[in-house]
Amino acid sequence: MTGGAQELLLSRIRDVPDYPQPGVVFKDITPLLADPEAFSVLTEALAEVCVRHGATKVVGLEARGFILGAPVAVRAGLGFIPIRKAGKLPGATLSQAYALEYGTAEIEVHAEDLTPDDRVMVIDDVLATGGTAAAAMELIRRGGADVAGLAVLMELGFLGGRARLEPTLAALEALLAL
Known part of the structure; x- marks a missing residue:
């Protein structure tokens, strides 16, 4: 960019x-x-990241990841999968709990949306501590798919998310480092 x-x-x-x-x-x-x-400009840049890393699907994290991920998927010619807060998806789901500063949270994905042939790019607006992204990537792997990487609009470097995630990621791209 x-x-x-x-x-x-x-x-x-x-x-x-x-x-x-x-x-x-x-x-x-x-x-x-x-x-x-x-x-x-934003959606085109994120779509280029998806294509460059061979993604076959895009995951958007609730809620702003939906706003970015869906148009990115369309631009890249890929399918879109929402990862939602627990209890928001009907039917069979996979869930993943993760720690928050005070307590825990849980996210879910439809079990049938991920296949072993998928390379999934996770899209979100911001990388902060990396907790939600780490949980999403674990959920994707548990669903049988490969994680192509994580692409975000902005990274808040002082919160340490990159250091937490890099050892487990093929690609981590932030369009803006703040």
């Missing part, structure tokens, strides 16, 4: 101080999504 494209994306991400709690600066991507040029 060119420097101009990165500048465009950065210019459309709004900092929201003290959200969702005091001391946190939330990176709001809604202005980027509202700008058709920026959104197109």
Whole structure:
């Protein structure tokens, strides 16, 4: 991705101080999504990552990963699979619990959506601690598919997600490092 494209994306991400709690600066991507040029640049860049790494399907993580993952899958000519919070998918699912700062959470995928022939690229808006991404990749592997990698709009490097995930990933690409 060119420097101009990165500048465009950065210019459309709004900092929201003290959200969702005091001391946190939330990176709001809604202005980027509202700008058709920026959104197109973003989805094209993520689609290129999918193609470059031989993905056959795209997984989007609830919720902003859905917003990014579905158009990325369409651009790359791939299928899209949502990974959702527990209890949101009907039918047979695989689930994976993971630790949060205070407690645990659980995500699910439809069991039949993953096959041994799949190379899955996980798409999300941000890589922070890597907890949700690690759980998603474990879920994909348990479903019998191969993980092609993780591609995100932005990486919050100070939270250590890359160090946590890199030993288990073929590819980890962040369009923006913050």
